[in-house]
Amino acid sequence: MEPVKQEELQKLIDSFAGKDVYIHLETTNGAYAAHFQEGFFNAGAFIRNIVVNYELGKVAGESPHRVGLKLPSGWIYAQGITHYELDEYGRLLMAGLGPDGKLAVALQISETPFTY
Amino acid sequence: MEQERHVLVIFPHPDDEAFGVSGTIATYLEMGVPVTYACLTLGEMGRNLGNPPFATRETLPGIRKKELQASADAMGLTDLRMMGLRDKTVEFEDDEKMVKMIQGLIDDTNPSLVITFYPGLSVHPDHEATARAVIETIRRMDAGDRPKVYTIAFDNDTVNQIGHPDVHHDVSGVNEKKLGAMNAHASQTVWMMEAMQKRLDEQDPDALKWLNTEHFYTYTF
Numbered sequence: 001m002e003p004v005k006q007e008e009l010q011k012l013i014d015s016f017a018g019k020d021v022y023i024h025l026e027t028t029n030g031a032y033a034a035h036f037q038e039g040f041f042n043a044g045a046f047i048r049n050i051v052v053n054y055e056l057g058k059v060a061g062e063s064p065h066r067v068g069l070k071l072p073s074g075w076i077y078a079q080g081i082t083h084y085e086l087d088e089y090g091r092l093l094m095a096g097l098g099p100d101g102k103l104a105v106a107l108q109i110s111e112t113p114f115t116y
Numbered sequence: 117m118e119q120e121r122h123v124l125v126i127f128p129h130p131d132d133e134a135f136g137v138s139g140t141i142a143t144y145l146e147m148g149v150p151v152t153y154a155c156l157t158l159g160e161m162g163r164n165l166g167n168p169p170f171a172t173r174e175t176l177p178g179i180r181k182k183e184l185q186a187s188a189d190a191m192g193l194t195d196l197r198m199m200g201l202r203d204k205t206v207e208f209e210d211d212e213k214m215v216k217m218i219q220g221l222i223d224d225t226n227p228s229l230v231i232t233f234y235p236g237l238s239v240h241p242d243h244e245a246t247a248r249a250v251i252e253t254i255r256r257m258d259a260g261d262r263p264k265v266y267t268i269a270f271d272n273d274t275v276n277q278i279g280h281p282d283v284h285h286d287v288s289g290v291n292e293k294k295l296g297a298m299n300a301h302a303s304q305t306v307w308m309m310e311a312m313q314k315r316l317d318e319q320d321p322d323a324l325k326w327l328n329t330e331h332f333y334t335y336t337f
Contacts, residue, residue, distance in 0.1 A: 001169040030163050031240045045328045101167035
C-alpha cells in the first residue's frame with residue numbers, strides 16, 4: 001500500500017461504480033485498548049463480503065481522507081483513509097494507518113468475495 | 117518440570133504461545149514429552165500493518181501463518197494444528213461446536229496436561245472464548261480422566277482476584293528457542309523485541325526473569 005494519491009484513488013473508486021461489489025469495512029481501536037488505558041471506551045465495527053452496487057463514490061478532504069459510497073437507498077463511508085492499493089486480484093484496498101502503523105480503519109472493494 | 121504423557125496447548129492467535137509458554141513448550145519437547153499446539157485462528161485481524169505498510173488486511177493472514185510455522189520450528193514443535201477459525205470471531209461461534217472441537221483435540225492427543233488462558237482474566241475476547249470452551253470441555257469429563265490444566269491470566273485485576281501463580285517453570289535451558297519463537301512473530305513483535313534485546317544485553321533483572329521463568333495458575337474444577 002502507498003499513501004493516497006487522491007486523483008488516482010478517485011479513478012479507482014469510479015471504476016467499481018455501477019457493479020455488484022463485495023465490501024469489507026472495519027474500524028477498531030484494538031482489543032487491548034481498555035487493558036492499556038483503563039476506562040477507555042472501546043468501539044469498533046466489522047463487515048465483510050456484503051454485496052452492494054454503488055452509484056457514486058467519492059474521496060473527500062485532505063489526508064487522512066474520507067471515502068463515501070452512495071447506494072440506491074443508503075450510504076457507506078469511512079473516515080481516516082491514508083493508504084491504498086489495487087492488489088494483484090484487482091481488489092481496491094484502502095486503509096487508515098496511524099503513525100504507529102496500526103490499522104484504524106479499512107474499506108475494501110472487490111468484484112470477487114474476500115477470503116473467509 | 118514434571119514428566120507428562122502429552123501436553124496440549126490451546127490458544128487463539130499466532131504469537132499467544134510465544135511470550136509466556138514457548139520456553140515451557142521447548143523444555144517439554146527436550147524432555148521427550150510430545151506437545152501439540154492448536155492455534156484456533158491465523159490472527160487475521162492483527163492491527164499492525166506497519167507505516168510504511170509491509171502488509172494489507174488481505175495479505176496479513178498468509179504472513180502470520182508463516183510466522184506461526186517458524187515459531188513452531190524455533191521451539192522444535194512438529195504437531196502444529198491450525199483450526200481455521202477467524203480472528204475476533206471466536207466468541208460468536210456456537211458454544212457446543214467449540215466444545216466438540218476441543219473434545220476432538222483431547223480425544224486425539226490424550227493429554228495429561230492442557231495449557232490455555234484463564235477464563236475471565238485473559239483480556240481479549242478470543243482468549244476468553246477459548247478459555248471458556250477448554251474449561252467447559254474438561255469440566256464435562258469424569259473427574260478421574262481430567263488432564264491437569266495450567267492457565268495464563270494477565271487481566272489488570274488478576275492478582276487481586278486469584279493471587280499469584282502457583283506453577284513456576286525454569287526455562288533457562290531453552291533461552292535461544294524462546295527468543296526464536298518471539299522473533300518468528302516479527303510482524304507483531306519486532307519493536308517489542310528490539311527493546312527486549314536491549315534490556316537483556318544490559319542484564320536487566322526483569323527482562324532476565326521473563327526470559328528464564330514462566331508462570332501458570334493451576335485451574336481447579
